[in-house]
Amino acid sequence: MAPVLELADVTVRRGTNVLLDEVGWTVEEGQRWVVLGPNGAGKTTMLQIAATQMHPTSGTATVLEEVLGAVDVFELRHRIGYTSAAVADRVPRGERVLDVVLTASYGVVGRWREEYEEFDESRADLLLQLMGADGLRDRTFGTLSEGERKRVLIARALMTDPELLLLDEPAAGLDLGGREDLVGNLGKLARDPDAPVLVLVSHHVEEIPPGFTHVLMLRGGTVTAQGPIESTLTAQNLAITFQMPLILEKRDGRYAARRSTT
Numbered sequence: 001m002a003p004v005l006e007l008a009d010v011t012v013r014r015g016t017n018v019l020l021d022e023v024g025w026t027v028e029e030g031q032r033w034v035v036l037g038p039n040g041a042g043k044t045t046m047l048q049i050a051a052t053q054m055h056p057t058s059g060t061a062t063v064l065e066e067v068l069g070a071v072d073v074f075e076l077r078h079r080i081g082y083t084s085a086a087v088a089d090r091v092p093r094g095e096r097v098l099d100v101v102l103t104a105s106y107g108v109v110g111r112w113r114e115e116y117e118e119f120d121e122s123r124a125d126l127l128l129q130l131m132g133a134d135g136l137r138d139r140t141f142g143t144l145s146e147g148e149r150k151r152v153l154i155a156r157a158l159m160t161d162p163e164l165l166l167l168d169e170p171a172a173g174l175d176l177g178g179r180e181d182l183v184g185n186l187g188k189l190a191r192d193p194d195a196p197v198l199v200l201v202s203h204h205v206e207e208i209p210p211g212f213t214h215v216l217m218l219r220g221g222t223v224t225a226q227g228p229i230e231s232t233l234t235a236q237n238l239a240i241t242f243q244m245p246l247i248l249e250k251r252d253g254r255y256a257a258r259r260s261t262t
């Protein structure tokens with residue numbers, strides 16, 4: 001089966017800055033990836049390429065078997081669910097939550113004159129329910145807490161029944177309870193064989209939901225480690241990535257890391 005996502009020697013340059021440096025990465029059907037790295041590592045840039053929001057300066061990015069630069073990205077975007085701080089910023093604050101989810105069907109933010117079927121509304125309601133946000137459907141987006149917004153945006157990202165779901169720091173800004181709820185929901189999604197291929201960007205190993213299968217670590221635009229999570233998510237690889245001696249623990253499918261003082 002062809003990979004869902006394939007980056008080959010992908011480099012992104014802005015002026016003299018190298019945001020990504022000859023990155024190679026292959027994501028296959030059924031896999032659930034976490035992308036870890038410190039601030040400024042290039043995680044968002046990598047996800048923007050996967051989401052077809054950015055093209056590489058050099059190298060080849062193939063998303064859902066289509067090569068970026070040789071395809072109508074607007075058609076391709078329909079097959080990709082994507083949440084990020086930038087997506088959240090584009091949602092009008094006065095937009096009704098149900099419409100935030102519904103409008104994904106047209107790839108727009110802000111409901112205007114599009115027509116929706118009853119089926120679309122039922123699906124949006126179901127997804128809000130799946131994310132534990134069904135009580136919010138008639139609220140406006142601007143009145144939601146940070147955690148509630150994240151849930152709504154993941155429901156939105158799932159609306160088109162995507163083949164690839166890209167989540168850029170979905171737990172950022174959440175309190176402990178909110179993070180645990182989110183990790184629980186993403187863990188359920190990770191274990192669902194019908195769920196899309198998942199890629200989650202995070203700074204923290206504590207945010208990795210159980211069921212995630214692979215990890216890619218990035219520092220300064222360069223991949224420091226990648227592969228199956230069991231063998232690749234090690235204290236040594238984390239220490240190289242975060243440039244700090246670290247202790248890594250795993251318990252009940254969850255990870256925790258802290259600085260080593262020895």
Ligand SMILES: Nc1ncnc2c1ncn2[C@@H]1O[C@H](COP(=O)(O)OP(=O)(O)OP(=O)(O)O)[C@@H](O)[C@H]1O
Binds near residue numbers: 017019
């Ligand atoms: N347009 C640009 N011009 C110059 N440098 C840029 C530009 N966009 C991003 N960068 C730099 O590229 C690097 C990678 O940015 P990116 O947002 O991909 O990192 P990140 O790993 O997602 O970081 P964070 O964890 O802080 O969100 C950063 O140092 C950033 O300052």
